[in-house]
Every structure is written in C-alpha cells, then in structure tokens.
Amino acid sequence: MNKAAKTIAWIGNTFFRTGMDELGYKTIHIPICGQQVFTWQDILEKTGDEPFAVVYADRSIAPPLAGVESYPCLTIFHCIDTHIHSWYPLYAQGFDICLVSLKDHLERFKPRLKESRLVWFPPIVMDADVPLEMEKEWDLLFVGKVDPVLTPARMKFLDKVAMRVPGLHVTQGEYRKLFPRARVVLNIAERGDLNFRVFEALACGACLLTPKIEQGLFDIFEDGRHLVSYEADNADDLVEKLNVLLKKDSLRKQIAKTGNELIESSHRIIHRAETLHNIICEMNVEKAIQNRLNAAPMLRKNFLKSIYLHWAEEIGIPEFQQIYLQAAKAQQIFLSEYD
Numbered sequence: 001m002n003k004a005a006k007t008i009a010w011i012g013n014t015f016f017r018t019g020m021d022e023l024g025y026k027t028i029h030i031p032i033c034g035q036q037v038f039t040w041q042d043i044l045e046k047t048g049d050e051p052f053a054v055v056y057a058d059r060s061i062a063p064p065l066a067g068v069e070s071y072p073c074l075t076i077f078h079c080i081d082t083h084i085h086s087w088y089p090l091y092a093q094g095f096d097i098c099l100v101s102l103k104d105h106l107e108r109f110k111p112r113l114k115e116s117r118l119v120w121f122p123p124i125v126m127d128a129d130v131p132l133e134m135e136k137e138w139d140l141l142f143v144g145k146v147d148p149v150l151t152p153a154r155m156k157f158l159d160k161v162a163m164r165v166p167g168l169h170v171t172q173g174e175y176r177k178l179f180p181r182a183r184v185v186l187n188i189a190e191r192g193d194l195n196f197r198v199f200e201a202l203a204c205g206a207c208l209l210t211p212k213i214e215q216g217l218f219d220i221f222e223d224g225r226h227l228v229s230y231e232a233d234n235a236d237d238l239v240e241k242l243n244v245l246l247k248k249d250s251l252r253k254q255i256a257k258t259g260n261e262l263i264e265s266s267h268r269i270i271h272r273a274e275t276l277h278n279i280i281c282e283m284n285v286e287k288a289i290q291n292r293l294n295a296a297p298m299l300r301k302n303f304l305k306s307i308y309l310h311w312a313e314e315i316g317i318p319e320f321q322q323i324y325l326q327a328a329k330a331q332q333i334f335l336s337e338y339d
Contacts, residue, residue: 009047011038011064012057015078015124019273025052032059037066037320039327053280056095060084062311062320066327069094069292069299074285076276078121082108083191087310093303096288097279102193103216112299117279117288120216123196124272125203125263133205134180139167139246140209141182143175144197153190153233160235161186165242179204183252184245189213189232199267202227202259207245207252209238220267226259300330 010017010027017027028047030038043054053074056065060081068075068091075094080101082088089108092098098113099121100106109118146155162168168186171178175197179185185201187210194215201208210217211232223229228245230238245252292299305328312324 005052007047007049007051007053009043009051009054010057011043011055012059013078015057015126016269016272016276017055017057019269019271020276022270023273023277025277027055032061032064035061035315035317035320036064037062037315037323038064039066039323040071043071058101062315063091063307063324066308066323067330069296069304070330072289072293074280074289075292079109080123083193087307090303091307094292094299096292097276099276103219104214111303112295117283119275119279121272121275122194122216122220122267123199125196125199125268136183137181138169138183140165140169140184140186140242141178142168142170142186142188143172143178144188145172146170151190154188157188157233157235161238164235164239175200176204179206182206184209184242186238187211192232198227199263202256203263203267205256205260207256208259209241209245221259221262225255226262228255297330300328304328 006025008020008025008027009030011030012032014029017029020027028051030043030046044050051073053076054065054068054071055076055078057078058080065071074096076097076099077092077095078099079088079092082100082102082105089105092109093112095113097117097119098109099119100109101121101123103120106118106120140161142158144154145151146158148155158168158170169182179201185204185206185208187195187197187201187208189195189211192213192215194213194217198208198210198217198221208227210227210229212229213232221227228241230241245255308324308328312321312328315321315324
C-alpha cells in the first residue's frame with residue numbers, strides 16, 4: 001500500500017494539529033474517547049491509506065498505540081504528562097520522534113532516541129483571538145480544580161493565600177473569558193511542572209504570578225519582565241510580590257504586555273508546528289523508519305514488552321487485553337511496502 005504523501009494520522013489531543021495543516025500536511029484526526037487502543041490495521045482503516053506519519057498527542061491514558069515499534073511510517077509521540085506516568089520514557093523508545101513538554105525529563109528518554117529527534121517542546125497556546133482589554137474584576141485570580149481529595153496541596157495553599165488576600169477569586173471555567181478580567185493571574189504548579197496555565201495567562205494579556213520552578217521556565221521567560229515569580233508554597237512571598245504589582249499599575253501592565261508579546265512571537269500553534277516540521281525536514285525519514293523496523297525486536301524486548309504485558313493485566317477490557325498480548329508477542333500483522 002502506498003503512503004499518502006504528507007498525510008498524518010493524528011491520534012488524541014489536537015494541540016498544534018492545525019499548524020501542521022498550515023504547513024502543507026493533511027492531518028486526519030482520530031479522537032480518543034475514554035480508553036482506546038489502536039493497531040496499525042485500525043489506523044489504515046481510519047485514514048484510508050498508509051499515512052506519512054502517525055502522531056500520538058498525549059491523552060494521559062494507557063498506551064493507545066499497540067505495536068507502535070513496528071508501524072511502517074514515521075511515528076511521533078507528543079509527550080506531556082511525564083510527571084504523572086513513569087512508563088512514558090520506555091514507551092517513547094518505540095517512536096521515531098519524541099516531543100517532551102518538561103525539559104528536565106529529557107534525560108529519561110535517551111536510551112535510543114537521538115538528541116536531534118528528542119526535543120523539548122513547551123506547552124502550546126490553543127486560542128488566538130482573546131480580548132486583552134477587559135474591565136478588571138479581581139485583584140488575584142486562580143482558575144483550576146480545587147479539591148480536597150484530588151488537589152489537597154493546592155487547596156491548602158489557596159486557603160493560606162485567601163487569609164492574606166481578600167481579593168482572591170478562585171473558580172473554574174474557560175480561561176480566555178476569565179484571565180483578562182484579573183489584575184493578576186495566579187499559577188500553582190503542584191508537581192513542579194511548567195504547565196499550560198503559564199502560557200494561557202500570558203496569551204490573555206494577564207500579569208502572571210507563578211511559582212519558581214525548573215523545567216525551563218526561566219529559559220523562556222525573564223522574571224520581572226515577562227512574568228513575576230514567587231517561592232513555591234510560600235504564601236508570604238506571594239503576597240509580597242502581589243502587593244507590589246497591585247500598587248504599581250504601570251509596572252503590572254508593562255509586564256503583562258511584554259509577556260503577551262513573547263507568546264505571540266514564539267509560542268503559538270504555528271511555532272510548535274514549525275519546530276516539528278523542521279525536525280522532519282532535517283532527518284532522513286525513510287532511513288529512520290527502516291532503522292526502527294530493523295530494531296523492532298530489540299525495542300520490544302528491552303522497552304515495550306513489559307508495558308504491553310502490564311496493561312494487558314491492568315486494562316480490564318478483554319478486547320484491549322488481547323491487543324496488548326498480541327503486541328507483546330509481536331503477533332500483529334503489518335501491511336506495508338516493507339513486507
């Protein structure tokens with residue numbers, strides 16, 4: 001079966017998919033509803049032809065691509081939740097390209113992936129047309145889930161902040177309708193991750209107050225210029241920084257403006273798409289695919305078999321259990337020009 005030129009089977013979250021379309025690719029979105037597991041045959045049925053590439057954009061579920069180490073096209077893992085799933089670096093060894101959201105976790109992915117195809121890929125801002133100038137309603141706004149069971153540390157910290165900041169407003173909803181209405185947007189990174197909230201707040205023209213973390217935060221942003229940082233879990237430091245921002249309107253507005261300009265110039269969907277496009281253009285795609293196919297038995301034995309067997313036990317869905325077992329035993333049938 002001939003590959004459809006530049007067709008990408010895009011599985012999972014959409015993230016920067018439209019940017020790839022802008023660059024001349026034809027993406028076919030295969031959404032994931034709950035837990036799903038796709039074989040190569042499933043992908044062929046959904047795309048109608050052998051795609052140029054398969055992208056799995058992280059949905060934080062059990063491995064949705066079974067036997068990925070033997071797919072006869074370019075394979076790409078857009079990996080975000082490494083702070084949650086310890087098996088991601090092993091799974092990634094079955095792909096040709098891995099885009100990793102958390103910079104400090106890159107070392108975990110290096111057993112096989114070359115540095116040129118293992119790339120730090122910070123979060124993406126999905127929406128562009130957000131009204132930046134809106135009447136300010138709250139001194140400090142936090143948008144996100146606050147739950148004593150699911151996010152206990154976040155809830156405890158916000159309680160401390162609330163006692164010191166009467167103007168704190170905590171809610172959930174569409175960030176683009178909320179962030180522009182706050183003088184200062186608060187970010188909390190419970191797991192020390194560089195999260196989407198940082199980029200979303202700045203995209204909305206908000207002045208962001210975020211904890212000092214690693215993961216490349218200060219490789220992208222300059223403290224006091226694009227955003228303001230506080231010592232993580234230190235409510236007193238947060239309030240001290242907030243009071244300065246609330247008293248100095250011009251400073252707060254300038255930081256918000258500069259932060260927004262950086263997002264617009266470097267961190268929109270098209271910018272992330274260009275990063276992946278450049279990686280593809282600079283590599284020998286056919287050689288990379290063939291090298292992976294040749295190494296598939298080793299990749300399965302050393303990295304992926306244990307993952308497939310684990311999820312065959314854990315998944316609890318007979319159909320998916322069988323797919324994972326077949327992948328572990330390399331019993332899937334792959335129809336391609338390489339057969």
